[in-house]
Structure formats: C-alpha cells, structure tokens
Amino acid sequence: xxxxxxxxxxxxxxxxGQGTWYIDHGNHAAAVGALxxxxxxxxxxxxxxxxxxxxxxxxxxxxxxxxxxxxxxSKVLPNNASRAGTIKAAERSLARMRTDRMDCYLxxxxxxxxxxxxxxxxxxxxxxGKILSWGVSNFDADDLQEIYEVAGKGKIACNQVxxxxxxxxxxxxxxxxxxxxxxxxxAYSPFGHSDFPAPKSEGGQVLQQIxxxxxxxPRQVALAxxxxxxxxxxxxKASSAAHAAENAGxxxxxxxxxxIAQIDKAFPRGxxxxxxPML
Numbered sequence: 665x666x667x668x669x670x671x672x673x674x675x676x677x678x679x680x681g682q683g684t685w686y687i688d689h690g691n692h693a694a695a696v697g698a699l700x701x702x703x704x705x706x707x708x709x710x711x712x713x714x715x716x717x718x719x720x721x722x723x724x725x726x727x728x729x730x731x732x733x734x735x736x737x738s739k740v741l742p743n744n745a746s747r748a749g750t751i752k753a754a755e756r757s758l759a760r761m762r763t764d765r766m767d768c769y770l771x772x773x774x775x776x777x778x779x780x781x782x783x784x785x786x787x788x789x790x791x792x793g794k795i796l797s798w799g800v801s802n803f804d805a806d807d808l809q810e811i812y813e814v815a816g817k818g819k820i821a822c823n824q825v826x827x828x829x830x831x832x833x834x835x836x837x838x839x840x841x842x843x844x845x846x847x848x849x850x851a852y853s854p855f856g857h858s859d860f861p862a863p864k865s866e867g868g869q870v871l872q873q874i875x876x877x878x879x880x881x882p883r884q885v886a887l888a889x890x891x892x893x894x895x896x897x898x899x900x901k902a903s904s905a906a907h908a909a910e911n912a913g914x915x916x917x918x919x920x921x922x923x924i925a926q927i928d929k930a931f932p933r934g935x936x937x938x939x940x941p942m943l
Contacts, residue, residue: 665706665915668897671821672846673797677735679891680915681709683852683899688718690903699726701905703733705912711899713739713772714753720760737768739801742775750785754794768821769795773802783815797821804940805837812845820847826941827851829886832933833941843895851898853943854890855883867930874923887914889927
C-alpha cells in the first residue's frame with residue numbers, strides 16, 4: 665500500500681482509505697468485517713462523520729483493539745461548528761468511537777458560523793490532545809484561501825472533496841491550491857454515486873483494456889488514476905470484505921503516462937463550474 669504525507673503533519677497515510685457513508689445501513693457484522701479486512705490490507709485511513717447516522721458506532725467496533733493502526737477522521741456538521749459546538753461535537757464523536765483522539769477532524773462543509781470560531785475550537789481540541797490535526801471538506805479554492813488567512817500556514821491538513829472520473833472539477837483550482845499550500849486532498853465517492861462507467865460504454869472499455877494489462881479491475885484503475893497527483897488520496901466505501909480487498913488492490917497500481925492520457929481523453933474534465941460540486 666502506497667502512502668502519502670498528510671498535510672504538514674509529516675504523518676504517512678494510506679493512499680487508499682475507507683469511507684463509511686451509508687455503511688451502517690446494511691449488516692453490522694459485515695460492515696465491521698469489511699473495515700477490518702481493509703485494515704489488514706493496509707487501508708488504515710478510516711473516514712466517518714457525525715452526519716453518517718451510526719457509522720461512528722460501526723467504526724468503533726472495527727477499530728477495537730487496533731486503534732494505534734488507524735488514521736481516524738471524522739467531521740463536524742456546519743450547524744454545530746460554533747466554538748463551543750465544535751468542541752462538544754468532537755467529544756460526542758470520540759465517545760461514540762470509543763477513542764481518546766482523532767487523527768484529523770474536519771468541518772463538513774461551510775455553514776453560517778464564522779471560520780474564526782471553528783478554527784479556534786480546532787486549535788483548542790489540538791491543544792487538549794483530542795485531535796491531532798484538522799481540515800475542511802467541500803471547500804472551493806476561494807474558501808480555502810479565506811480559512812488559510814484565518815488559520816495561517818501549515819494548519820489546514822486536508823480538504824475532502826467530491827472526485828471521480830465523471831466529476832473532475834477539483835482539478836481546475838482546488839488541487840493546484842492544495843498542492844501549493846501543502847494540503848492533502850481526500851477524494852470522496854471515487855466511483856461516483858451509483859454511476860460507475862458501464863463495461864460496454866466507451867469509457868468503460870478503456871478502463872477494461874487498461875485493467876486487463878495490469879491484471880487489475882476497472883475500479884482499481886479508476887482509483888489509481890484519481891490518486892495520480894502527489895497530494896491526492898481517496899476513501900472508497902466497501903460493504904464487504906471482498907470489496908475492501910478489491911479497493912486495497914489499487915494501493916500499489918501504477919499507471920503509465922500513456923494510460924493516464926487514455927483515461928483523461930475518455931473522461932474529459934470539462935470546464936470549471938461556478939460552484940464546487942458536492943454530495
């Protein structure tokens with residue numbers, strides 16, 4: 665499993681991690697097993713959020729006895745992101761996951777509270793040892809610049825954003841901004857929202873061809889393409905141990921420049937939208 669440095673922290677994080685959105689909607693034991701299989705295979709970055717219903721409870725069972733292996737991330741909802749509200753939300757998440765710390769804590773998206781208040785809470789949580797770093801999610805380049813001016817250099821560890829083959833908007837401004845400022849980009853929903861390219865589609869055939877050349881799957885090829893930039897990691901969700909194993913298989917897959925060009929042509933990034941896409 666390849667790793668990349670997390671922001672300015674110096675911590676190495678698995679390039680392929682594990683998302684947990686909707687993971688609590690199926691069989692609990694299967695969900696726990698999928699996360700644990702992922703850990704076994706090096707996908708030690710686990711991402712969750714207070715918004716994800718009981719996902720934090722699934723995570724708690726998956727990491728029991730293995731906390732030191734895990735790079736654990738959760739998120740505060742914007743309507744809880746006042747200074748006091750952020751601290752209380754973090755403490756709730758810690759209790760639900762039965763841990764004393766999070767490796768990173770994110771503002772899920774920008775809301776009505778002043779960024780100064782949320783940043784102040786993040787810094788207090790860091791001082792208290794309850795979080796080791798903090799970041800944001802669904803922030804466009806102008807939002808990133810604004811919170812950078814509030815927080816200062818080296819404080820924003822990551823920006824978690826929507827990124828898949830059919831939605832490449834972050835390549836225009838977000839990834840360049842993050843690379844320039846030492847911020848990790850975490851790609852969520854890397855297979856799209858139930859619309860991964862069909863095998864017989866033009867793009868699907870390109871993925872199949874490249875996958876066959878590597879003894880890989882089209883989904884593994886997609887993950888390798890999305891994480892080709894030095895700053896980008898990703899957090900696909902797996903509902904089964906087998907699916908987790910497939911995702912982990914992308915952690916060592918290297919695409920050639922020609923293969924990257926083929927995928928780029930099959931899934932053009934298009935023009936930069938006026939608003940950053942998000943789910």
